Amino acid sequence: MLAMREKLFMKGNEVVSEAAIQAGCRFYAGYPITPQNEIPEYMARRMPEVQGVFIQAESELAAINMVYGASACGARAMTSSSSPGVSLKQEGISYLAGSELPAVIVNMQRGGPGLGNISGSQADYFQAVKGGGHGDYRLLVYAPYNLQELWDLTMLAFDRSDEYRNPAMILADGILGQMMEPFYPRPYVKPDLPEKRWALTGCRGRKPNVIKSLYMGEGELEQRNNLLQEKYGRMKEREVRCEAVSTEDAELIVVAFGIAARIALSAVRRLRNDGFRIGLFRPVTLFPFPERELYSLAGKGREFLTIELNAGQMVEDVRLAINGRAPVHFYGRPGGAIMTPEEVQEKILTVLAPRYSVSRSRS
Numbered sequence: 001m002l003a004m005r006e007k008l009f010m011k012g013n014e015v016v017s018e019a020a021i022q023a024g025c026r027f028y029a030g031y032p033i034t035p036q037n038e039i040p041e042y043m044a045r046r047m048p049e050v051q052g053v054f055i056q057a058e059s060e061l062a063a064i065n066m067v068y069g070a071s072a073c074g075a076r077a078m079t080s081s082s083s084p085g086v087s088l089k090q091e092g093i094s095y096l097a098g099s100e101l102p103a104v105i106v107n108m109q110r111g112g113p114g115l116g117n118i119s120g121s122q123a124d125y126f127q128a129v130k131g132g133g134h135g136d137y138r139l140l141v142y143a144p145y146n147l148q149e150l151w152d153l154t155m156l157a158f159d160r161s162d163e164y165r166n167p168a169m170i171l172a173d174g175i176l177g178q179m180m181e182p183f184y185p186r187p188y189v190k191p192d193l194p195e196k197r198w199a200l201t202g203c204r205g206r207k208p209n210v211i212k213s214l215y216m217g218e219g220e221l222e223q224r225n226n227l228l229q230e231k232y233g234r235m236k237e238r239e240v241r242c243e244a245v246s247t248e249d250a251e252l253i254v255v256a257f258g259i260a261a262r263i264a265l266s267a268v269r270r271l272r273n274d275g276f277r278i279g280l281f282r283p284v285t286l287f288p289f290p291e292r293e294l295y296s297l298a299g300k301g302r303e304f305l306t307i308e309l310n311a312g313q314m315v316e317d318v319r320l321a322i323n324g325r326a327p328v329h330f331y332g333r334p335g336g337a338i339m340t341p342e343e344v345q346e347k348i349l350t351v352l353a354p355r356y357s358v359s360r361s362r363s
Helices: 012-022 038-049 060-072 083-088 090-098 125-129 147-164 174-178 220-238 258-273 291-297 314-322 341-356
Strands: 008-011 027-030 053-056 077-081 104-109 140-142 168-173 180-183 242-245 252-255 278-283 285-287 303-308 328-332
Touching (some): 008 012, 012 174, 060 077, 060 090, 077 083, 083 090, 090 220, 104 174, 147 168, 168 258, 252 258, 252 341, 258 278, 258 341, 278 291, 291 314, 303 341, 328 341
Parallel strands (some): 027 053, 027 077, 077 104, 104 168, 140 168, 252 303
Antiparallel strands (some): 008 180, 242 278
């Protein structure tokens, strides 16, 4: 049993696992893939201790469909994988969204495409926020940048997933999953959520519940999709989370999420100490994306620089949010290559050079 008032020192994959258990997750199905293997390993040990169910499925496809079944019966259910494994789960994730079933999917991203490598990456952004499977669906997508947020956002993901009857994703990466740092295991406080009257519980004297994503009647599917889009609209109104650091006077704002934001923050702090007016904007929810918050920062002679561990994905949403009101630059490292604060600092100075004639030697 965790001592909830003491700071703990754990690995990221263990943090997300224990946070899920504390939030009431009692069903986990998964399949091994690096760099998230400590999650099924941890769940295999802990689930029996809390009278939960752990299943190492025969494949990623089997795992996500087991989660579908457990969620349909009212259980808080989770699966986890890494990039190519999450690709294999996409059909099942689309079924979850189409059937309005809550579930939490953890993606500890690795380099790609294909099998790629096992280093941390952010190249699954498109897959996560645009609906990686078929159909017009969306996931709630959370992007933690330290282990404290990994703990807190995992708990939040279960609550919001239940509230909206929609799958939620923790989009992290191999660095966050494998790193160790201290954090406070804040106790879980369950919100006042509606009872799951839609769940398949054996009728018990009531009319049968039906959970499905197949709608064959004339106009039936369109009506269903319109209801889903209304729900996604409510998410956009209520669930946006972001952080702004030193943006009030910034002439250049760095936009980054997850571990890239952590790297970029070091560069921003160094440059501010040198007298440069640099800020950081960090989306915490990738869907819903903080469009209005970014738009409100545009103009005023500012420029933006998007930093990502990929070839350029979130930068498209940044440009859409800015809507031409300011220049948006990009710097990325694809294929599991990890940038350093010095590299980010160099790129920032390059962007600023026309404005201040900044010499690269100062970096």
